[in-house]
Amino acid sequence: IYTDFIKLRKFFKKSTKNGLLISIRSMASKTQVGFIGLGNMGNPMAKNLIKHGYPVMVSDVFPESCKELQELGAQILDSPADVADKADRIITMLPSSPNVIDVYTGPNGILKKVKKGSLLIDSSTIDPAVSKEMAVATEKLGAVFMDAPVSGGVGAATSGKLTFMVGGLEEEFNAAKELLSCMGANVVYCGQVGTGQAAKICNNMLLAIGMIGTAETMNLGIRLGLDPKLLAKILNMSSGRCWSSDTYNPVPGVMEGVPAANNYQGGFGTTLMAKDLGLAQNTATNTKTPVPLGSLAHQIYRMMCARGYASKDFSSVFQFLREEEGQ
Numbered sequence: 491i492y493t494d495f496i497k498l499r500k501f502f503k504k505s506t507k508n509g510l511l512i513s514i515r516s517m518a519s520k521t522q523v524g525f526i527g528l529g530n531m532g533n534p535m536a537k538n539l540i541k542h543g544y545p546v547m548v549s550d551v552f553p554e555s556c557k558e559l560q561e562l563g564a565q566i567l568d569s570p571a572d573v574a575d576k577a578d579r580i581i582t583m584l585p586s587s588p589n590v591i592d593v594y595t596g597p598n599g600i601l602k603k604v605k606k607g608s609l610l611i612d613s614s615t616i617d618p619a620v621s622k623e624m625a626v627a628t629e630k631l632g633a634v635f636m637d638a639p640v641s642g643g644v645g646a647a648t649s650g651k652l653t654f655m656v657g658g659l660e661e662e663f664n665a666a667k668e669l670l671s672c673m674g675a676n677v678v679y680c681g682q683v684g685t686g687q688a689a690k691i692c693n694n695m696l697l698a699i700g701m702i703g704t705a706e707t708m709n710l711g712i713r714l715g716l717d718p719k720l721l722a723k724i725l726n727m728s729s730g731r732c733w734s735s736d737t738y739n740p741v742p743g744v745m746e747g748v749p750a751a752n753n754y755q756g757g758f759g760t761t762l763m764a765k766d767l768g769l770a771q772n773t774a775t776n777t778k779t780p781v782p783l784g785s786l787a788h789q790i791y792r793m794m795c796a797r798g799y800a801s802k803d804f805s806s807v808f809q810f811l812r813e814e815e816g817q
Contacts, residue, residue: 527583546559547573615639
């Protein structure tokens with residue numbers, strides 16, 4: 491089915507009625523899936539593929555991160571190229587644009603051994619321009635690249651309730667959705683390659699602004715003598731309600747099961763938020779779009795990285811503001 495994928499896809503396009511496009515890959519469910527990048531997000535995502543019955547083969551630059559997946563039945567391979575040699579559906583979940591470029595086009599990258607007709611899905615959050623570059627390089631080898639960054643954090647990755655924002659060929663969306671639905675509750679087609687990344691960096695810019703606003707608001711209320719749990723309750727039944735206040739509150743003691751309840755460990759790191767805000771800032775500059783609050787949020791998270799918060803969850807901005815206040 492996969493070897494002559496391009497020719498077969500054209501055939502099915504012509505023979506499909508009412509404009510409905512059939513993806514040949516949807517016929518090949520439960521075949522092997524490659525997964526590269528087993529960090530805080532990639533690890534639970536790969537686990538959910540296994541839970542849904544997919545044979546998974548994994549690779550990561552840190553071999554120790556593969557052990558838990560191996561115990562669940564995943565096959566461990568040495569490099570992205572090895573994964574591409576054995577699987578024609580591959581998902582990558584990597585920290586940054588340089589990591590994606592290396593994993594796809596490096597000496598031991600996916601494109602060194604990619605098969606024609608392979609479906610490559612990148613769930614990293616990177617520069618949209620890099621996604622487009624990877625798509626062009628992939629297409630030259632007869633394969634398909636789609637960007638599918640995620641929202642929801644580690645909790646949603648663990649529970650399989652992520653939101654995927656997908657960019658790429660529309661006729662490939664159903665094939666991608668088949669896999670992504672094992673890891674997410676929402677899989678949204680955004681348009682051509684790069685639009686998934688565009689949606690993600692816009693979302694994260696708003697998330698950062700909202701988290702800073704929630705942290706400032708909670709801090710002010712506490713300074714005015716309000717109990718933080720009471721203040722959070724009032725906010726969440728009023729017009730100030732947002733995800734940062736009702737689902738991921740940054741104040742220790744207000745909610746259980748969030749990084750703020752565990753000294754800001756786990757979750758979405760401050761370094762990654764600073765990186766995503768940098769992507770938003772660069773894109774805004776290139777498109778001459780004013781984003782004053784996004785720019786300020788970027789500055790704040792960069793300051794946090796320089797002052798010992800790099801490895802903490804991004805909601806630690808509450809603690810950062812409290813410490814700044816005391817200086």
